[in-house]
Amino acid sequence: MRNPLLLKEGKLFITIALVLVQFLNAEYLDEPVALWSYQLPGSGTLAGPGLRKENAVVATEEHLFVTTDVGDLYMFPLAEGAKEKLVKAPNIFGASTECHSGVSISYGNNGEVNFAVYAVQYSSVSLESESKDDFVEKTSRVIAVNVDGTIRWTRDFSGSVAGTPVASKNVVYVSVSNKSEGGKVFILHDKESSLPTVAAEISPDRPPTRRAFGALTLQTSSTGKDYLFWGDSSFDGLPEDDHFIYTLYPSSDFEANQGIGLESYTLKRSGSWNRMPITKPVVANDLSAFWVGGSGSSVSGWLDNFQLEDSNDAADFDWQNLMTGPEMNSRQPTSDNEFIFLTDNKVRLYCLRAKTGDIVWFSDGDGESGYMVQPRLNERPG
Numbered sequence: 001m002r003n004p005l006l007l008k009e010g011k012l013f014i015t016i017a018l019v020l021v022q023f024l025n026a027e028y029l030d031e032p033v034a035l036w037s038y039q040l041p042g043s044g045t046l047a048g049p050g051l052r053k054e055n056a057v058v059a060t061e062e063h064l065f066v067t068t069d070v071g072d073l074y075m076f077p078l079a080e081g082a083k084e085k086l087v088k089a090p091n092i093f094g095a096s097t098e099c100h101s102g103v104s105i106s107y108g109n110n111g112e113v114n115f116a117v118y119a120v121q122y123s124s125v126s127l128e129s130e131s132k133d134d135f136v137e138k139t140s141r142v143i144a145v146n147v148d149g150t151i152r153w154t155r156d157f158s159g160s161v162a163g164t165p166v167a168s169k170n171v172v173y174v175s176v177s178n179k180s181e182g183g184k185v186f187i188l189h190d191k192e193s194s195l196p197t198v199a200a201e202i203s204p205d206r207p208p209t210r211r212a213f214g215a216l217t218l219q220t221s222s223t224g225k226d227y228l229f230w231g232d233s234s235f236d237g238l239p240e241d242d243h244f245i246y247t248l249y250p251s252s253d254f255e256a257n258q259g260i261g262l263e264s265y266t267l268k269r270s271g272s273w274n275r276m277p278i279t280k281p282v283v284a285n286d287l288s289a290f291w292v293g294g295s296g297s298s299v300s301g302w303l304d305n306f307q308l309e310d311s312n313d314a315a316d317f318d319w320q321n322l323m324t325g326p327e328m329n330s331r332q333p334t335s336d337n338e339f340i341f342l343t344d345n346k347v348r349l350y351c352l353r354a355k356t357g358d359i360v361w362f363s364d365g366d367g368e369s370g371y372m373v374q375p376r377l378n379e380r381p382g
Contacts, residue, residue, distance in 0.1 A: 085149035137216025163215025183213025245271035
């Protein structure tokens with residue numbers, strides 16, 4: 001069983017064995033009763049599709065959204081008797097299609113779903129390339145889908161999209177990296193049925209400019225202001241000194257420019273690290289702190305040294321814990337602002353104090369398999 005996600009009204013959504021979706025009815029985590037299940041057509045065969053590893057079921061009031069490893073999106077209506085919808089990822093001749101993305105939901109001002117967005121990657125062999133590093137050409141496509149299952153728009157990028165594009169009302173943020181240009185964050189303004197407008201392309205104005213960018217974390221303040229956090233990494237996958245955690249947020253010119261152009265945004269190096277970030281940052285609900293898991297079985301926290309919008313550049317971490325065992329599992333940590341929960345490749349589940357990094361407890365697995373997903377926190381009433 002993987003990635004339980006508890007919603008209100010006692011409904012529990014679980015994905016099992018990569019090919020099966022189950023809808024369960026649960027009351028306060030008592031033994032649930034299966035209401036229905038669905039197996040992907042063709043699954044269980046060598047070339048059959050599977051639910052995308054590591055991606056939790058994403059649920060709204062009316063639908064479940066699940067991506068598959070071949071880039072298709074399934075939408076399961078929660079209404080009784082309603083039929084599932086399948087969104088097929090467009091094919092590119094001569095290229096293989098895969099998906100490393102979950103789903104992000106854009107909500108309107110009244111809480112209604114505007115659209116869902118995810119990304120697929122196309123890989124093709126270049127027979128004209130003289131460099132073995134460029135022998136495989138990669139193109140990514142961000143796909144926005146309406147609630148009726150129709151494709152709203154698509155946008156192609158040269159390179160790889162890190163993680164899942166993140167949506168906020170009529171804006172989509174995408175982290176893209178390729179070897180010629182390094183990492184960039186693209187800010188797309190949704191235009192419904194037409195192609196989205198590229199409002200800005202964000203990249204560091206100081207070296208290292210050709211580092212790859214990691215997956216994005218979006219945290220919206222109580223005033224509705226979007227803050228993006230992400231880390232950088234090296235293309236060869238080996239640790240280097242002086243990696244950075246970046247924060248992007250609207251500048252004082254944002255409103256006047258309607259969020260268009262570089263001058264509408266402030267890019268800040270919020271943290272400096274002697275480890276290569278592996279996970280995307282975990283950000284406190286009040287934007288007062290963040291934590292990152294990285295190379296060398298490390299995890300660090302930025303708390304007192306981090307100020308959200310000050311001029312302090314590349315702050316040092318407040319604490320760092322070099323976990324025992326092998327390289328840390330790159331599954332995303334989870335935090336409730338008091339504790340951090342994460343896994344390693346020895347099938348241990350750790351609980352750390354968010355303020356100090358001290359290990360509160362850890363739980364050993366069976367030693368025969370590895371965790372494949374992010375730990376999930378479910379708030380139990382009472």
